[in-house]
Amino acid sequence: MDLIWDGSSRSKWTLVLAHGAGASMHSDYMQYFAEQLAHQGIQVGRFNFPYMVTSIETQRRRPPDRAPKLLDAWEEIIKRVSERMCAQGCNQRLAIGGKSMGGRIASMSTHHAGVDALVCLGYPFHPPAKKDKLRIEHLPDIKVPTMILQGERDTFGTREEVRGYCLPRKIKIRWLHDGDHGFKPRKRSGVTQTENWDTAIESIVGFLDGL
8 A cells, every 4th residue: 555645744743544435545535635734734644445456456446345454454554654753753643534434444543552633534424324323333432632524414424413422522523514425515505615625624733733
């Protein structure tokens, strides 16, 4: 798995982001967040899970691997990034996270040594139309500061639904106005997708700066 980097290695924070189930680290969404966060002083790393690497190489769409293999990938990435940071002087702090599935798997990997924070972009609280199949049982066990950026209309967990989950107070949620799973609002909302993306980026920067 290759890592690509945006931003300075002298940044206080390094944030490693994993992609969602259907789009790679090169999607417009992932590139925008990486580039804009880098402009705000955060070094951002991105990588593709092994199934996505194979999908790109074969030019055939593939479903994600099962969770154990995705967790192994995150463990390898955390180890590599931690070694890289130490080689640069061990002066940085490490946050992990990602889009949807990538953020969910990151949330199950925060116990690894060296992880200081978690950032989830559109957390998949449940599959669309399957509100009873919640993916929140491990969230109370997360020990590091956590921020979830979530669209108010996200079919993987709306604002109204998430309000009823009684999540730990240490998990901060920033709601994006009228946003869907990619934070895209409806035209009548009066805001644009880019504005929601920029709001999310400002929230991430403020969250990490405050730690």
